[in-house]
Amino acid sequence: xxxxxxxxxxxxxxxxxxxxxxxxxxxxxxxxxxxxxxxxxxxxxxxxxxxxxxxxxxxxxxxxxxxxxxxxxxxxxxxxxxxxxxxxxxxxxxxxxxxxxxxxxxxxxxxxxxxxxxxxxxxxxxxxxxxxxxxxxxxxxxxxxxxxxxxxxxxxxxxxxxxxxxxxxxxxxxxxxxxxxxxxxxxxxxxxxxxxxxxxxxxxxxxxxxxxxxxxxxxxxxxxxxxxxxxxxxxxxxxxxxxxxxxxxxxxxxxxxxxxxxxxxxxxxxxxxxxxxxxxxxxxxxxxxxxxxxxxxxxxxxxxxxxxxxxxxxxxxxxxxxxxxxxxxxxxxxxxxxxxxxxxxxxxxxxxxxxxxxxxxxxxxxxxxxxxxxxxxxxxxxxxxxxxxxxxxxxxxxxxxxxxxxxxxxxxxxxxxxxxxxxxxxxxxxxxxxxxxxxxxxxxxxxxxxxxxxxxxxxxxxxxx
Numbered sequence: 001x002x003x004x005x006x007x008x009x010x011x012x013x014x015x016x017x018x019x020x021x022x023x024x025x026x027x028x029x030x031x032x033x034x035x036x037x038x039x040x041x042x043x044x045x046x047x048x049x050x051x052x053x054x055x056x057x058x059x060x061x062x063x064x065x066x067x068x069x070x071x072x073x074x075x076x077x078x079x080x081x082x083x084x085x086x087x088x089x090x091x092x093x094x095x096x097x098x099x100x101x102x103x104x105x106x107x108x109x110x111x112x113x114x115x116x117x118x119x120x121x122x123x124x125x126x127x128x129x130x131x132x133x134x135x136x137x138x139x140x141x142x143x144x145x146x147x148x149x150x151x152x153x154x155x156x157x158x159x160x161x162x163x164x165x166x167x168x169x170x171x172x173x174x175x176x177x178x179x180x181x182x183x184x185x186x187x188x189x190x191x192x193x194x195x196x197x198x199x200x201x202x203x204x205x206x207x208x209x210x211x212x213x214x215x216x217x218x219x220x221x222x223x224x225x226x227x228x229x230x231x232x233x234x235x236x237x238x239x240x241x242x243x244x245x246x247x248x249x250x251x252x253x254x255x256x257x258x259x260x261x262x263x264x265x266x267x268x269x270x271x272x273x274x275x276x277x278x279x280x281x282x283x284x285x286x287x288x289x290x291x292x293x294x295x296x297x298x299x300x301x302x303x304x305x306x307x308x309x310x311x312x313x314x315x316x317x318x319x320x321x322x323x324x325x326x327x328x329x330x331x332x333x334x335x336x337x338x339x340x341x342x343x344x345x346x347x348x349x350x351x352x353x354x355x356x357x358x359x360x361x362x363x364x365x366x367x368x369x370x371x372x373x374x375x376x377x378x379x380x381x382x383x384x385x386x387x388x389x390x391x392x393x394x395x396x397x398x399x400x401x402x403x404x405x406x407x408x409x410x411x412x413x414x415x416x417x418x419x420x421x422x423x424x425x426x427x428x429x430x431x432x433x434x435x436x437x438x439x440x441x442x443x444x445x446x447x448x449x450x451x452x453x454x455x456x457x458x459x460x461x462x463x464x465x
């Protein structure tokens with residue numbers, strides 16, 4: 001299942017005997033070891049030897065050691081140094097602060113800082129709404145985490161979560177010119193998190209909650225939405241739901257089915273699973289079975305949290321009580337946001353004709369995509385090395401761009417649906433096929449289209465207020 005990935009990219013500085021076949025022999029050894037060469041550069045060339053930088057993608061740390069050993073075992077070859085290109089990218093962090101105004105002389109300083117800044121401060125004191133126009137608030141969001149559920153890595157804490165939050169902030173800037181800043185909190189107490197975010201809110205035009213474990217994340221989001229006058233968005237919930245709905249809308253077109261008529265099985269009832277189910281229902285889905293570790297959530301079951309209770313009351317209309325594997329039999333759609341390898345080939349073969357499989361657990365999906373493709377009409381994953389990657393980057397930059405531009409104070413289902421429609425529409429009818437149901441994150445129009453759709457929906461909400 002595992003394939004070489006840029007996430008495990010190495011550059012090996014190798015000394016080899018000088019010969020016309022040296023570079024080809026190095027390349028052959030790396031290829032035989034199962035790595036993908038991305039670059040090969042001669043750094044030094046001497047009469048007796050040469051120094052070559054070999055860059056390649058590997059599957060994991062152990063595979064990198066295998067590649068190094070393969071080169072070291074060649075006659076006359078030695079590996080001088082190995083650089084991990086991912087760690088090199090993170091050295092010193094991935095963000096910086098750059099002034100937007102020139103500070104060339106005393107006059108500039110007097111306007112940007114004291115004494116001139118006092119007039120701006122007093123204007124905001126008299127009319128707090130002016131902060132949106134006269135400060136960074138109009139284009140800045142907080143990316144907030146407690147480090148309790150980081151990228152499938154689990155509860156690794158706020159300091160270890162910081163590289164992810166930096167990356168998220170970089171994506172906001174790259175794709176939608178939104179200024180975002182990591183806010184990693186050294187507490188996992190719900191009341192304290194809510195209190196801190198409320199205290200920080202005057203700086204920001206929105207809050208993006210990230211990698212906070214369920215069920216605590218539900219209460220934190222609900223309370224902040226209720227108590228703040230800026231939009232609060234939990235990407236693990238709503239970002240995933242938006243892109244999933246966009247992909248499903250197009251997949252249903254491919255197989256000629258309607259969302260109101262299909263039977264959908266969702267594996268995973270945490271933050272993402274709950275949000276996906278609610279957004280699918282908002283779009284018209286009527287027959288959804290949610291499955292946790294113990295099987296289908298159903299009426300009459302005993303559940304420890306309010307969200308599973310809600311699922312038991314609002315999904316599974318036939319009150320199915322079996323396992324995930326039993327639920328998938330005869331289903332039209334499988335959506336996985338749970339754990340690796342919970343389904344096998346026989347399970348996918350037992351689904352309805354023209355089935356749709358979204359196996360989105362990362363890095364290892366619920367079922368091998370190649371195996372699923374033997375029986376399902378459309379297969380999507382959360383991985384970049386398979387077709388149809390369901391990636392939240394398609395949603396969150398444009399969503400916040402639209403919210404900030406509209407001066408929105410809340411997020412509604414109408415905005416989420418508008419974002420999903422905008423993403424789906426980026427795949428034209430003449431392009432749509434089983435291997436292309438969702439646009440690339442590098443489609444330059446996605447963020448703008450999502451922003452425009454969300455801004456329009458947000459302005460409609462403001463107009464009706």
